[in-house]
Amino acid sequence: ETIQFAWLAGRDASLSDLLTNTIGATVTGWLVHHRGILVLPNRGQARWLTCVALGAWISLEAAAAWSLMPSLPATAYWGQWAPDLGFLDRFGGTVLGAAVAGDSLRPHRLPESGRLRQQLLEGAGPVTARAITGAPPHDLAPIVSVFDGRSVEVFLLGQRRDEAFFRVRTRVSDLRLRPPAIRIQNAVPPTAGVSFSLAASYVRGHYSLRVQAPGHIFERTFDATPNWAWSFFIPFANYALGTNAGWLTALWVVGLLLPIGYWAGRSGTRLGLVGTWGAVGLTLALVPRIFALPAAHLSELAAAATGLILGHASARWSIRAGRSGLLPTGHRFAPSAS
Numbered sequence: 001e002t003i004q005f006a007w008l009a010g011r012d013a014s015l016s017d018l019l020t021n022t023i024g025a026t027v028t029g030w031l032v033h034h035r036g037i038l039v040l041p042n043r044g045q046a047r048w049l050t051c052v053a054l055g056a057w058i059s060l061e062a063a064a065a066w067s068l069m070p071s072l073p074a075t076a077y078w079g080q081w082a083p084d085l086g087f088l089d090r091f092g093g094t095v096l097g098a099a100v101a102g103d104s105l106r107p108h109r110l111p112e113s114g115r116l117r118q119q120l121l122e123g124a125g126p127v128t129a130r131a132i133t134g135a136p137p138h139d140l141a142p143i144v145s146v147f148d149g150r151s152v153e154v155f156l157l158g159q160r161r162d163e164a165f166f167r168v169r170t171r172v173s174d175l176r177l178r179p180p181a182i183r184i185q186n187a188v189p190p191t192a193g194v195s196f197s198l199a200a201s202y203v204r205g206h207y208s209l210r211v212q213a214p215g216h217i218f219e220r221t222f223d224a225t226p227n228w229a230w231s232f233f234i235p236f237a238n239y240a241l242g243t244n245a246g247w248l249t250a251l252w253v254v255g256l257l258l259p260i261g262y263w264a265g266r267s268g269t270r271l272g273l274v275g276t277w278g279a280v281g282l283t284l285a286l287v288p289r290i291f292a293l294p295a296a297h298l299s300e301l302a303a304a305a306t307g308l309i310l311g312h313a314s315a316r317w318s319i320r321a322g323r324s325g326l327l328p329t330g331h332r333f334a335p336s337a338s
Contacts, residue, residue: 092192
């Protein structure tokens with residue numbers, strides 16, 4: 001960070017980077033130093049690790065669910081048609097009209113900013129746009145968007161290559177992370193001069209995006225889930241959830257719950273295993289309900305069960321391997337010879 005601040009042109013040092021980099025290095029060092037306890041804990045340590053990991057996972061689920069709530073600034077809004085924002089590509093076609101909940105959205109300062117904000121918060125109606133295609137933009141290009149006077153994005157409905165794209169500001173943005181966005185591939189006509197329309201909404205955790213062009217209609221809905229948390233940390237700018245979102249979310253759930261199942265399996269108590277399964281099931285059932293999100297998808301439930309089962313199976317193997325002498329039985333790995 002000091003080098004970035006003092007010598008590297010085009011790079012900016014920040015206090016948040018300094019803190020996160022330092023905390024990350026410290027946590028990694030601690031994990032490596034205590035790797036024996038993490039990998040081959042005794043029963044007491046395994047129970048403690050299970051409880052701590054469950055608490056961390058439940059906290060992550062709750063925080064992620066909270067962060068999916070809309071977060072729209074109570075400021076003056078500006079409507080934009082095919083704007084040239086500098087940091088995004090520009091839509092090369094022509095915008096014919098736009099509306100929110102049936103109210104016309106014009107490309108200038110919006111006198112009814114409070115009404116628009118309330119409509120978006122309550123999901124009173126979709127964001128719609130009518131346009132004529134131009135040359136497909138290589139990067140994300142807003143067709144219709146709303147920003148406030150401090151350049152805070154409220155929502156963006158746009159195009160990237162042949163994809164339709166939609167996102168609305170949520171509390172994820174307040175955390176300086178990547179807000180969720182959705183896309184439909186092969187939805188926007190690739191040739192110039194074709195009229196098409198878009199409609200998008202985010203209502204009580206349900207994302208919806210619809211594209212209509214001559215000869216075809218594409219429509220996709222996504223149910224927001226706390227287990228989208230993996231997408232909050234994606235390093236790619238303007239990432240959007242598509243058809244791969246389901247299996248990526250499932251992998252995230254398996255990866256988080258596998259070590260919990262492993263430590264619960266090494267705890268040596270049936271009560272610990274039952275309690276772990278119960279805590280995971282209740283979290284997946286109650287957290288979405290508490291934050292008014294859609295219920296957990298069947299694939300998430302299956303992924304959670306898979307993670308716990310794989311973790312438990314790994315624990316049973318490690319215990320048998322330790323008894324047979326294939327694995328060390330101590331709480332720390334022997335240091336490597338220097």
